[in-house]
Amino acid sequence: MFTTQRAYSSFAVPDIDEAVAFYRDTLGLDVTVWEEMGGGFTFKLPAGGTVFVYPKEDHEPAVFTILNFGVDDVDAAVDDLNARGVVTKIYTDPDYGTDEKGISRGFMGGPDMAWFRDPAGNVISVGVMTPQMLGE
Numbered sequence: 001m002f003t004t005q006r007a008y009s010s011f012a013v014p015d016i017d018e019a020v021a022f023y024r025d026t027l028g029l030d031v032t033v034w035e036e037m038g039g040g041f042t043f044k045l046p047a048g049g050t051v052f053v054y055p056k057e058d059h060e061p062a063v064f065t066i067l068n069f070g071v072d073d074v075d076a077a078v079d080d081l082n083a084r085g086v087v088t089k090i091y092t093d094p095d096y097g098t099d100e101k102g103i104s105r106g107f108m109g110g111p112d113m114a115w116f117r118d119p120a121g122n123v124i125s126v127g128v129m130t131p132q133m134l135g136e
Helices: 016-026 074-083
Strands: 009-013 031-033 040-042 049-056 063-068 113-117 124-125
Touching: 009 016, 009 063, 016 031, 016 040, 016 049, 074 113, 074 124
Parallel strands: 009 049, 063 124
Antiparallel strands: 031 040, 040 049, 113 124
C-alpha cells in the first residue's frame, strides 16, 4: 500500500567524495556514507527528513534550486557561508535582483534569498522562508 510516511528527497552528483566533503565539512550536515547501492550518502535535515545523494557519472546540474535552507537572518547566513568559502553571488543582478552579496531582497514579492552551488553545480538556496514555504 502506498504511504507518504517514509518520503525522502534525492539528487545526483558526479563525485561522491567531493560532495561528502562539501555537505559534511563545509555545510556541517550529518552525513552517512553508503557502500551499498553503488555508493552515495544520506544526510538528515535538522527539522526532519532525509536526503539521499547518489553518484551519476554523466550528471548535469539542475537548472533550478534542489535544496533550500531557511534562516532568520539571510545576511548573517551569507556572511557565514562566504567565510566558509561558499560563493553566493552566482546570478547577475538582473536575474533575480541580487545585490553585491548575491542576496535577492524581496524579488517579485518573495522572501530575501541567496543561491549558491555545490561542487557538482547543483543550486542551493538560503533565505528567510515564510511559514507556508516551510510547511508550518
